[in-house]
Amino acid sequence: MLDSIRPKKSTIYLYLLIPVALFIFTVFFPLVSALVYSFFEWKSGPNKIFNGIANYKQLFADQVFWASFGHNLYLVAACIIGQIGIAFILVLFANSRLAKCQTIHRTFGFFPSTISAVCIGMIWSMVYHNKYGILNWFIINVLGRPEWAKVWLNDTKNIMLYVSIPLIWQYIGYYMVIMFSAIAGIDKSIFESAEIDGATGFQTAVHITLPLIRNTLLVCLTLCIAGNMKAFDNIYTMTAGGPGYSSMVMAMYGYKVSFEQSNLGYGSTISVAIFVLSLAVIGGSQWLVKRATRRMEV
Amino acid sequence: MQKSEMTAVRQTSPVGKAIGTVLINLVLWIFSLSCIFPLVWMFYSSFKEKRAFNADIVGLPKVWDPVNYVKILSNKDYHLWQSMWNSLRTTGISIILIVLLSFIVGYILARVRFKLNRPLYLMFLMGMLIPIHSLLVPIYVVFKDANLLDKWYTLLFPYVSFGLPMGIFLTEGYVKGIPVALEEAASIDGAGFSRSLWTIIFPLCRPILVTIAIIQIFGCWNEFSFALVLMNDVNLQTVPLALTQFKGQFASDYPKQMAAMLITMAPIVIMYFAFNGQIIKGMVAGAVKG
DSSP states (O other): OOOSSOOOHHHHHHHHHHHHHHHIIIIIHHHHHHHHHTTEEOOSSSOOEEOTTHHHHHHHHOHHHHHHHHHHHHHHHHHIIIIIIHHHHHHHHHHSTTOOOHHHHHHHHHGGGGSOHHHHHHHHHHHHOTTTOHHHHIIIIISOOGGGOOOGGGOTTTHHHHHHHHHHHHHHHHHHHHHHHHHHTSOHHHHHHHHHTTOOHHHHIIIIIHHHTHHHHHHHHHHHHHHHHTOOHHHHHHTTTOSTTTTOOHHHHHHIIIIISOOHHHHHHHHHHHHHHHHHHHHHHHHHHHHHHHHHHO | OOOOSOOSSOOSOHHHHHHHHHHHHHHHHHHHHHHHHHHHHHHHHTTSOHHHHHHOSSSOOSSOOTHHHHHHHHOGGGOHHHHHHHHHHHHHHHHHHHHHHHHHHHHHHHHOOOTTHHHHHHHHHHHHHSOGGGGHHHHHHHHHHTTOTTOTTTTHHHHHHHHHHHHHHHHHHHHHTSOTHHHHHHHHTTOOHHHHIIIIIHHHTHHHHHHHHHHHHHHHHHOOHHHHHHOOOGGGOOHHHHHHHHHHHTTTOHHHHHHHHHHHHHHHHHHHHHHHHHHHHHHHHHHHHO
């Protein structure tokens, strides 16, 4: 702390006024107002009628909302396995002495994560398109199996899988680079001595690399969970939650209720629920991970 | 990326090593080519006419015809130039504000002892944990009451506010690593608080401020959901919004969609391939420390 120069209090508060006021106005004020409006019946007109906990009752009985929450959890699980899992394996490969052109792989692999989710969604809509899509073209012309081709994004049963693939693909390179920088920070002599002791690549990966980059993996896990609880852009561009509600996620549902059905009261209730549930999932997973790793250490 | 001394395949036999080399490099190439393929495919396909594309979706164009670009850029109804300009303005001003304000707040929280130091620190920390998509609807409601929807500066509010917490914590951590002696010496030489803040500390913090700017440039240029909710005026739309309209208008004209996407991606793509080393480093630093 700075004690030799003591700036005037008024100077400090003058400097802080704009950022703090801005932050409170755009972040905390809306949160509080959402909490208030969540107790009102308000169909976007001028009339707001207090209706107690009716919105919350509706929310608890709202199967679409809970299905959306389930879809968010599905995305979280799919991306933990897909992004972090695949990224970890690819990093091990890229780290091997046999791998060539690592810089190119890094540059190319990281690229999709810098593109807007809207573009990614549009590109993958093209990939999935039944007539002009790359996927069906590949199945018909390369694999020679026209019976496997289908209208991918109309498949209610597997739609969540299809919308999660672009998400996974977009961020594999991102997690790869994070893990790679963690591995680069490990003392090289550890790997050398493991090699001299005759450890296989697999053993080194599980018993040396994995524990040593554990903290980085936890960061990736947190990023992954937080990122997928707020999934919106991809879904909006690719399916808008459809067909029906089969790929609906929480943010998308809140948007639909508030702006397409003009139900801002219930939309506010959903917003409060998104807030609480996202925090619960992120906090809960942190707690679980901490417990699990503590047990490992003992 | 420097090579580490780690081996995934042990040197058992030359044949085993050869197979390992092929396998590892094959997997890596499949992955990284899949990441770049869409860009290449969109690039050459955007020079095809709709009919030519529909007849053969992967082949190279027989005639390289820029007609899609000409049509998109010359037709004012598509608002592509306008949306590029809107995105550029919003992103530019947001970045400047995020960097300056994060610097001020981060520095004060790191160095100045005053009553509200801890409460403010906690407030911005909470800001980082708040799931911002729960704000999508509430922010619309508040901005509507405040008559702040559909203004050229509307999006600055959320973009700057959401960028602040990470910026503040990155600066705060960085400033703590600078020896206090520097400011003490400055104050002995008669420099006041503001003077030492801007002439001594600000230049020293350049690396971390560049990192913050890099992270936020991509975030602001690509941001979609808040723009969707807060901006209805077509003349004020940012790039991602304009693209979703394109998708609706040209549902079956893929080459046109591709041309539009490539135009709007161009600034980001060029920047990325020119500075990817620093960009990747900055994004990773932000992700891990933030």
